Amino acid sequence: MSIAATFDFLRRAAQTATIRTGRGFADFLTSRIVQATTEPSLLAAMERLLKSLGSDISYIGGEKMARFMAAAGGVEAPGLLSWLRAYPNMAAMIALLRNDDDYAAALASIQLPAAQVGDRGSAPPSRPWQIGISAICTSPLAHGADGKAGNATLFxxxxxxxxxxxxLDLPFYAGNAVRGQLRDILADHFIGALGLTVSRVRPPLALWFFHALYAGGVLEEGGGDAIKAVGNELGNNGTLRTEGVHRLRDHLPALSLLGVALGNRVLPGRLYAGDLRPRCREWGNGAIDAAELMEWTFLTRREDHEDHADNHSMIANTECLRTGTVLEGGIDLDTHAGDLERSALGCGLALLQQRGLLGAENRRGLGRVDMAISGAPDPALYLDWLAAEKPRILDYLAGIHATDTSGNDAILGAQRAAKSKPKGKPAKAAVAPEPFQDDSLAGL
Structure with missing residues (x-):
């Protein structure tokens, strides 16, 4: 009963949709179902779906509305919502079936998950971190998932x-994202401390070392002779030159802290970055439901040129954590982390806290946070060491060819040329057909 009532309502909403799209309507409907089912209840999901489809609600029908309202308040509603979340493509296909017999057979085959009534429980508790991180969102926070729903980015x-x-399907801010932000911040700080111009457009260092600082490594085939020389320093072909490894860790403590891959040699980092979990009932650290923390933001890009032939306006939606959400997590340090590495982490955390940004779409005003950090190491040791050892660090970088930028332009030019090269086989030029020769009449 609840399944039929919900799908009859969904089917009618799709039939009365007023929004037109250049792609297939089934794909469009699927993306709208994905977005709608991020809502905390079946009723809220259908309300959002009606809006996103632009459905003409005057044609839904009172009987279908009444049956759906009863289903939305019934015990099967959570199971229905879970099914729609798990199978949005199938839901769209069923809703768009034109043959009533096929439609009825499809509905009869749906098996809902067990009714989720009562306490759904919470995630197992997390032990305390050596360094605690808490962040209060002062603007919506975006952190994209690996999939999209049309023009919408899910959290x-x-x-x-x-x-x-x-x-439970719970929102979180990945610890690896925190680690990546620390890497970028410490790389900028390191380059500036050496007296070089911080630029990601024209890197002041050899590209292989630039990628090592900002991305955590470079493959052997991507670094040329320089990365092979570093391989000779650290060890090649399964061998390990411990003196070279110690020299790198001693001269580049921030890189040693975060880890790096150079050629076929991987130097593990010294920290473990944990996920930041929103404070909510399901994560076991709050009272509010996780679904209540989420909202949708949108941007529009309008066409400013009045004489344009085609409309290039655009709307994009992003699922975000609401302003006021509190995230909690932290960082642990390896027992092998040295004093300089620990102090470098303290420097990175201080800069991250000062920056006050997490997540994506910062240029749109998203991701502003007030961050509190407990147990962070003192950055003074690392800062004093950088100032005192600057000449020795530059000598070391010159010795491993990290400051040689002479080949950067050629590498970047080759990369740009490769990107601009058309993909696929080039089209063959049209050849005019030869005049038909009827050999049987030749010589007459």
Whole structure:
């Protein structure tokens, strides 16, 4: 009963949609179902779906509305919402079936998950971190998932087995993103401390070392002779030159802290960055439901040229954590981390806290946070060391060809040329057909 009532309503909403799209309507409907089912309840999901489709609600029908309202308040509503979240493509296909017999057969085959009533439990508790991080969102926070829904970007989630054995799909801010931001911030600071111009357009260092600082490494085939020379310093072909490894860690403590891959040699980092979990009931660190923390923001890009032939306006939607959401997580340090590496982490965390930005779309005003950090190491040791050892660091970088930028322009030019090269086989030039020769009449 609830399944039929919900799909009859969904089917009618699709039939009365007023929004037109250049892509297939089934794909469009699927993307709208994905967006709508991020809402906390079945009723809220259908409300959002009606808006996103531009459905003409005057043609939905009172009977279909009444049956759906009863279903949305019934015990099967959470299971229906879970099914729609899990199978949006199938839901769109069923809703668009034209044959009533096929439609009825499809509905009869739907198996809902067990009714999720009562306490759904929460994620297992996390132990305290050596360095605690807490961030309050002072603007919506975007952190994209690996999939999209049309022009919408979903917030990143992970599945968690709760204390009552149920699977929860919970939002989180990845610890690897925190680690990546620390890497970028410390790289900028390191280059500036050496007296070089911080620029990602024209790197002041050899590209292979630039990528090592900002991206955490470079493959052997991407670094040319310079990266091979570094391989000779650190060890090649399965060998390990411990003196070279110690020299790198001693001269580049921030890089040693975060880890780096150079050629076929991987130097592991010294820190473990944990995910930042929104404070909510399901994560076990708050009272509000996780679904109540989410909202959708949108941007528009309008066409300013009045004489344009085609309309290039654009709308993009992003699922975000609401302003006021509190995230909690932290960082642990490896027991092998040295004093300089620990102090470098303190420097990075201080700069991250001062920057006050997390996530994506910062240029749109998203991701502003007030961050509190407990247990962070003192950055003074690292800052004093950088100032005192600047000449020795530059000599070391010159010795491994990290300051040689002579080949950068050629490498970047080759990369640009490769990107501009058309893909696929070039089209063959049209050849005019030869005049037909009827050999049987030749010589007559």
């Amino acid at each position: 990143r989630r992970q599945q968690v087995l709760s204390t009552t054995g149920q699977v």
